[in-house]
Each structure stands twice: as C-alpha cells, then as structure tokens.
Amino acid sequence: MSAATSACARAIVATKKTTAARRAGKSATRATPRSVAARAGGAGTPFTTWILQQEMEEKIDGELAVVLSSIGLACKQIASLVQRAGLQGMTGLAGETNVQGEDQKKLDVISNDVFCDVLRQTGRTGVIASEEEDVPVAVEETFGGNYVVVFDPLDGSSNIDAAVSTGSIWGIYESDSTCIPDFGTEDAAKIEEKCVMNVCQPGNNLLCAGYCMYSSSTILVLTLGEGVYGFTLDPTVGEFIMSHDNIKVPESGKIYSFNEGNYDMWTPGLKKYMDSLKTGGAEQGTKPYSARYIGSLVGDFHRTILYGGIYGYPGDSKNPNGKLRLLYECAPMSFIAEQAGGMGSTGKERVLDVVPEKFHQRVPFFTGSKKEVQYLESFM
Ligand code: AFP
Numbered sequence: 001m002s003a004a005t006s007a008c009a010r011a012i013v014a015t016k017k018t019t020a021a022r023r024a025g026k027s028a029t030r031a032t033p034r035s036v037a038a039r040a041g042g043a044g045t046p047f048t049t050w051i052l053q054q055e056m057e058e059k060i061d062g063e064l065a066v067v068l069s070s071i072g073l074a075c076k077q078i079a080s081l082v083q084r085a086g087l088q089g090m091t092g093l094a095g096e097t098n099v100q101g102e103d104q105k106k107l108d109v110i111s112n113d114v115f116c117d118v119l120r121q122t123g124r125t126g127v128i129a130s131e132e133e134d135v136p137v138a139v140e141e142t143f144g145g146n147y148v149v150v151f152d153p154l155d156g157s158s159n160i161d162a163a164v165s166t167g168s169i170w171g172i173y174e175s176d177s178t179c180i181p182d183f184g185t186e187d188a189a190k191i192e193e194k195c196v197m198n199v200c201q202p203g204n205n206l207l208c209a210g211y212c213m214y215s216s217s218t219i220l221v222l223t224l225g226e227g228v229y230g231f232t233l234d235p236t237v238g239e240f241i242m243s244h245d246n247i248k249v250p251e252s253g254k255i256y257s258f259n260e261g262n263y264d265m266w267t268p269g270l271k272k273y274m275d276s277l278k279t280g281g282a283e284q285g286t287k288p289y290s291a292r293y294i295g296s297l298v299g300d301f302h303r304t305i306l307y308g309g310i311y312g313y314p315g316d317s318k319n320p321n322g323k324l325r326l327l328y329e330c331a332p333m334s335f336i337a338e339q340a341g342g343m344g345s346t347g348k349e350r351v352l353d354v355v356p357e358k359f360h361q362r363v364p365f366f367t368g369s370k371k372e373v374q375y376l377e378s379f380m
Pocket residue numbers: 102154155156157158159259295296297298300313323324
C-alpha cells in the first residue's frame with residue numbers, strides 16, 4: 001500500500017468517526033422546532049417536498065438534496081424503460097459480460113447509463129461506482145458536494161424478460177477531501193486508486209441507502225439514518241408520493257426466502273436450520289414456514305421488511321461468499337433493515353461492520369426480522 005493510499009485509508013476511518021459523531025450529535029442535540037413539526041411530512045407527501053423538508057431540518061445539506069432528487073429522476077426513467085421493455089426491443093442480452101462474468105442485459109446497460117448520467121449532471125458527486133462498471137469512476141465536473149454514490153442500477157435483471165420485479169439499489173457516502181482525485185496532476189492509475197479507497201468504506205459510514213422496486217407499483221424506499229420511508233410513484237402526476245411512513249419490520253415472521261436449489265452445497269449447520277423451518281423454526285412443533293423466492297433481491301427484501309421473515313443468500317461449497325455484493329447490495333439493504341428495526345448479517349457478523357477489501361466483494365447475506373436472523377445465526 002503506498003503512502004498516499006495509507007493516508008486515504010486513515011482519512012476514511014476518520015470520516016467514519018466524524019460521520020458517526022455527526023449522526024449521534026444530530027439526534028442528541030437537535031430539538032424539533034414547532035414549525036418543523038408542523039411541516040413534517042407524512043403519508044401523501046411528495047418525494048421532492050420531503051427532500052426539501054429534510055434539508056430544512058438540517059438532516060441533509062443542499063448538495064445531498066440534489067443527489068437524492070437526481071436518484072429519484074433516474075428511478076422514474078428506469079421504471080418507464082422497464083415498463084416498455086417488451087414493446088421496444090429492450091429485452092434480451094446486450095452481448096457483453098460485466099467484470100464479474102455476468103451476461104449484461106440490454107436494460108442493465110441502459111439503466112447504468114441513466115444512473116451515471118443523472119449523477120454526473122448533478123455536479124455534486126465526486127465518485128460513482130456501479131455494479132456494471134469494472135472500477136469506480138471519478139466525476140471530473142463537480143461544482144459542490146463530493147458525494148460517493150455506489151449503485152446497482154438494475155438488480156434482478158434476469159427477471160426482465162418475464163416481466164417479473166426488478167429494482168435499483170444505492171448507497172451514498174461522504175468522500176474524504178484527501179482522497180479526491182486531482183485531474184491536473186495525477187495519472188489515471190492514481191485517480192483510480194483514490195476512487196477505490198473512497199468507495200471501500202464500511203456500511204457504518206453510509207449517509208443514505210435506498211432502493212426502487214419496479215413491480216406492479218414503482219416504490220422508492222430510503223433511509224437517511226433516521227427511519228425508513230417509502231414512496232409510491234403516482235404515474236398520473238409523475239411524482240413519488242409517501243405511501244409508507246416510518247416502515248418497521250415485524251420482529252418475527254414465518255416466511256423464508258432462499259434459493260433452496262443450492263441446499264446440497266450448504267454447510268451442515270445451514271441445512272439443519274433450513275430443515276428446522278419446516279417444523280416451526282424457533283417454536284418447534286408449530287406451523288411450517290412458507291417459502292417465497294423471486295430471485296430479485298429488491299422484491300424479496302421489500303416483502304420481507306413489510307411482512308416479516310428472513311431473506312438469505314448464503315455462501316456454499318462452490319461460492320463460499322455467496323453471490324451478493326457487499327457495497328451496492330448487502331450494505332445498503334442492511335442499513336435499511338436496521339433502520340426498520342431488523343438486521344443484516346453475514347451469519348457471523350453485522351454486515352455494516354464489514355470493511356470492504358475490494359469493490360465487487362461478495363458476502364453471505366441474511367436479513368429481515370430480528371428474531372429470524374438471530375435464530376439463523378444460532379446455527380452458523
Ligand atoms: P440478476 O441481476 O442476475 O438477476 O441477479 C439477481 C441477484 O443478484 C439478486 O437480486 C437475487 O436475489 C439473486 O441474484 C438471485 O440469485 P439466484 O438466481 O442464484 O437465486
């Protein structure tokens with residue numbers, strides 16, 4: 001590790017501390033003025049109004065407000081593309097594979113362009129990092145803010161051709177001033193190194209995490225570290241409207257969402273856990289759990305936080321770290337799960353505590369109701 005990189009690494013740990021302190025300080029010291037309480041949004045509040053309210057209440061700055069509204073715009077554009085995909089020849093493969101060796105669908109590529117374009121155009125993002133890109137990319141034109149945005153523009157895209165739910169997932173971090181690339185003096189390798197350092201932050205540093213589900217409704221769910229809020233797209237006005245005020249995941253729930261086809265490759269402990277669900281789980285002798293699996297993380301996760309239960313993508317003998325990516329799938333979903341009163345775990349530790357070693361790192365992932373995730377952990 002070079003001296004400059006170590007400085008970045010140290011700076012990022014410092015960022016983590018200040019972010020946590022800021023969060024703690026905010027909730028400890030900020031009183032809610034009466035005028036704010038009167039303005040506070042609830043069900044029916046448009047997403048753009050809600051963002052402005054968060055800014056007025058100093059939960060976010062003006063720069064982050066711009067980034068959030070640009071993500072809302074990207075989600076609307078992708079929702080529209082997904083709805084018309086079958087009619088406009090946008091189903092099927094693009095003919096390329098991404099760095100992880102996965103076939104890219106046409107809509108994967110288009111959705112990635114949509115996300116990258118809106119984020120660049122805000123001028124408030126310093127680094128953007130996508131599932132579909134080999135490495136995180138520095139944005140040359142920043143005129144304020146320097147947010148780091150990690151995202152999976154279209155997760156579950158193997159479902160697209162059958163018109164089954166898909167979704168976008170994102171996480172937003174603060175970048176550190178010592179890790180901001182200098183286009184005037186630094187070469188491409190140095191800039192890339194700084195971008196990777198900026199992106200490889202633990203989920204504990206997340207300022208915002210969210211997803212948008214493209215299904216029978218288009219629903220955008222996000223957290224800024226103080227509760228979880230859901231907004232449903234009203235197609236008649238083209239705006240997300242708050243439909244889920246302060247989502248809380250039920251403490252337990254008898255629905256499990258795993259790709260059980262991998263059972264033979266699981267550890268004995270995990271097999272035992274899975275078998276136990278069929279005879280009542282923690283309360284043996286009661287009714288068996290129900291299996292629900294879409295194969296689209298956003299859809300399976302959304303159902304899990306609303307109805308309760310557990311979603312899991314474990315490691316197995318072929319892929320010890322499972323399939324899901326830490327930075328733009330597991331960490332953002334864990335932040336949301338925790339903010340809704342649930343959990344996000346690798347089976348052995350809290351996902352938000354995992355410090356990424358590389359950009360496309362995978363981790364085993366279990367999330368949902370607290371009691372269900374704790375019960376799973378007791379077998380691991
Ligand atoms: P695709 O984007 O290739 O459809 O992968 C979706 C995904 O990353 C996640 O959304 C699913 O939960 C998981 O993979 C499904 O994987 P399996 O098909 O192996 O169950």
